[in-house]
Amino acid sequence: MQYSIVSADSHINEPPELFNEVPASLRSLAPQLVHTDKGDAWIMAPGAAPRFVSTSAVAGRKKEEYLARPVTYETMRKGSFMPGPHVEDMDIDNIDAGVLYPGIMRYLERCADGPVRLACAHTYNEWMAGFQKHDPKRLVGIATLPQLDDDMGKTTIEALERAAKLGLRGAFLSQKDSGIPLHHPDASRFWAVAEEIGIPISIHIHTNPFQRGWSKDWMDIPGSKELGGSLVLIGMAEHMNTLIWGGVVARHPKLKIVLAEGGIGWIPSVLERMDHVYDVHRHYMNSIVKEKPSETFRKNFYATFQKDVAGIRLRDMMGADRLMWASDYPHTDTTWPESKKVIDETFEGVPEGDKHLMISENAARLYGLQN
Ligand SMILES: [Zn+2]
Numbered sequence: 001m002q003y004s005i006v007s008a009d010s011h012i013n014e015p016p017e018l019f020n021e022v023p024a025s026l027r028s029l030a031p032q033l034v035h036t037d038k039g040d041a042w043i044m045a046p047g048a049a050p051r052f053v054s055t056s057a058v059a060g061r062k063k064e065e066y067l068a069r070p071v072t073y074e075t076m077r078k079g080s081f082m083p084g085p086h087v088e089d090m091d092i093d094n095i096d097a098g099v100l101y102p103g104i105m106r107y108l109e110r111c112a113d114g115p116v117r118l119a120c121a122h123t124y125n126e127w128m129a130g131f132q133k134h135d136p137k138r139l140v141g142i143a144t145l146p147q148l149d150d151d152m153g154k155t156t157i158e159a160l161e162r163a164a165k166l167g168l169r170g171a172f173l174s175q176k177d178s179g180i181p182l183h184h185p186d187a188s189r190f191w192a193v194a195e196e197i198g199i200p201i202s203i204h205i206h207t208n209p210f211q212r213g214w215s216k217d218w219m220d221i222p223g224s225k226e227l228g229g230s231l232v233l234i235g236m237a238e239h240m241n242t243l244i245w246g247g248v249v250a251r252h253p254k255l256k257i258v259l260a261e262g263g264i265g266w267i268p269s270v271l272e273r274m275d276h277v278y279d280v281h282r283h284y285m286n287s288i289v290k291e292k293p294s295e296t297f298r299k300n301f302y303a304t305f306q307k308d309v310a311g312i313r314l315r316d317m318m319g320a321d322r323l324m325w326a327s328d329y330p331h332t333d334t335t336w337p338e339s340k341k342v343i344d345e346t347f348e349g350v351p352e353g354d355k356h357l358m359i360s361e362n363a364a365r366l367y368g369l370q371n
Contacts, residue, residue, distance in 0.1 A: 001096065001137055001138075003097055003360045004094075004360055005094055005340070005343065005359050005360055006095070006097045006098070006325075006359070006363040007095050007098040007326045007327040007328075007363075008258075008260075008302075008324035008326045008366075009101060009260045009261050009324075009326030009327075010095075010098040010100055010326065010328065010329045011080075011103055011328070011330065012080060012086070012100055012102065012103055013073075013080045013081045013330070014031075014042075014104055015073075015082075015127070016073050018124065018127055019031050019120065019123060021126070022116075022119045026115060026116050026119045028046070029046060029112040029113070029116045030116060030119070030120055031043065031044050031104060031120065033073075035072065036050065038052060039052050039053060039054055039071045039072050040052070040071065040073050041053065042104045044110040045111055045112040045116075048110065051104060051107070051110075052071070053071050053072070053076070056103050056330070060330075060336070060337065076330070079329075083131045083132075083134035084134065086131075086139070087138060089336065089337075092337045093327065093335075093338075095339060096360070097138045097363070099142060099169075099170065100139060100141055101142050101172055101260065102142070102144045105121070105124045105172075106172065106174065106204060107174070108120060108121060108145075108146060108174040109175065109176040109179065114146065114150040114151055114155060117146040117147070117174075118155040118158065121143070121159040121163075122159065122162060124143075124144050125143045125144065125163045129141060129163075129166035129168055137369065140170070140369070141167075141168045141170075142168065142171065142172050143159065143160070143164075143170070144159075144171075145159045145171050145172065145174060146159055146174060147173075147174050147175055147179050148173070148175075148179065148180055148184070148186065149179040153187050154189075157189060159171075160193060160194060160197065161197070169200075170199055171194075171202065172202045173207070174207065181242050182242045182248060183242050183243065183248050188251075191248050192252060195252035195254045195255050198254065200257070200258050200366055200367075201258070203257065203259055203260065205232040205236060205260065206232065207235065210231060210234040210235055210238075211224075211228050232261075232262065233262050233263050233266050235262070236259045236262030236266075237266060237270045240267075240270065240297070240301065241270075244274065244293045244296050245293075250290065250296070256300065256302070256366065257300055257302070258301075258302045258303070258304065258324075259302070259304070261304055261306075262305075263305045263306075263308045263311060264303050264305045264308050264311030264312075264314075264318065265311035266311075267297070267318050268314045268317035268318055271294040271297055271317070272294075275292050275293055275294050278292050278293060298318070302323070302324055303322060303323055304323075304324045304325070304326040305325065306325070306326055306327065306335055307342060308346070309346050312346060312347060312350060315350075315354060315358070320357050320358060321357055321362055322362070324358065324362045325343065343355075343359055347359070
C-alpha cells in the first residue's frame with residue numbers, strides 16, 4: 001500500500017483482562033485493574049498506589065476537558081485497546097500505519113519482581129503480536145522488555161528473542177529510574193543480541209525522568225508537573241549521551257536506536273556540544289569514542305516528534321532521514337483527529353521530499369513496511 005502518513009509513536013492501553021494470561025503462579029502479583037470514583041486505575045504491584053489510566057486515554061476530548069471526568073475503559077475510545085477500532089481511528093486521522101507502544105507496560109519496572117516482569121512482558125508481547133496480526137501492513141507492534149538490571153539482562157534478552165520470533169518489529173526497553181545505566185557492563189550482552197537480531201530498540205520519554213529522586217511531595221508544589229511536562233526531553237539527551245559516550249553504539253555499529261516522543265529540536269544543540277567535547281576534551285578524558293557524536297547519530301539513531309517546528313527547521317543538522325513524525329494517539333499530546341492539519345501547519349515551506357521522509361518514509365523503511 002501507499003504510505004502517506006505513518007505515526008512512528010502511537011500507544012495502546014492494555015485491555016482490562018490482559019494479565020489473566022499471566023501464569024497462575026504469578027497472576028496475583030501481576031498488575032490488576034481497579035474501578036474507582038476517580039476512574040479506572042492499574043495497581044502495578046501488590047500494595048502499590050493506583051496508576052490511573054487518565055492521561056493515557058484522552059484522544060477526542062478537548063484539551064480543556066482533559067481529566068474533567070474520570071477516564072474508564074467504558075468511556076475511552078475502543079481503538080485504544082482493540083485493533084479493529086484502532087484502525088478505524090487511524091482512518092479518521094488519515095494515518096496509513098501506526099507504530100504501537102505500550103500503555104502501562106511502559107512502567108514494567110514497577111511490577112513486583114523480576115519473574116513477574118518477564119511473565120508480564122511475554123503476556124503483553126503475545127497480545128501485541130495478535131493486535132498487529134489484525135492488519136500487519138498498518139499496525140507495527142513494539143515489544144516491551146524488562147529492565148536491564150533484572151538478572152544481569154538475561155530476562156531482557158529472553159523477552160527480546162521471543163518478541164522477535166513473534167514478529168514484533170521493534171522493542172521498548174523499560175528502564176528503572178535507579179537501575180543500571182545503558183552502558184553498564186551487565187548490559188553488554190543485551191546490546192550484542194539486539195544488534196544481531198536487528199530490530200530497533202526504543203528508549204521512550206518518562207523512562208528516566210530528570211525528576212527522579214524528587215520526593216512525591218515535591219510533585220505537589222505548583223509548577224512541578226508543568227516543569228516535568230516541559231523537560232521530558234532532558235532524559236532523552238541523557239540516554240543519547242550514555243549510548244554514544246559509553247561506547248555502546250561504537251561496539252555495536254549495526255544497532256538502531258529510536259528516541260521516542262522526546263521531540264527533535266534539542267538534538268542539534270546537544271550534538272554540537274557533544275562534538276565540542278569530542279574535539280576538545282576527549283584526549284584528557286581518555287574517551288573510548290573514535291568518531292564525532294553527530295556522525296554516530298546520523299548512522300544509528302532515529303527520533304520521533306509530534307509538533308516540533310524548531311526541529312523541522314533544523315533537520316539538516318541531524319539528517320532528515322533520521323526524524324519521524326508521530327501522533328501519540330491516544331495520549332494527552334496527541335494530534336488525533338487533526339494530524340493532517342497539524343502536519344500541514346508545522347511543515348509549511350518544507351520541500352515535499354524532506355516532508356515525505358519525516359512523515360512516512362523513514363518509519364516505513366525502519367520497520368519494513370512495503371509500499
Ligand atoms: Zn509515545
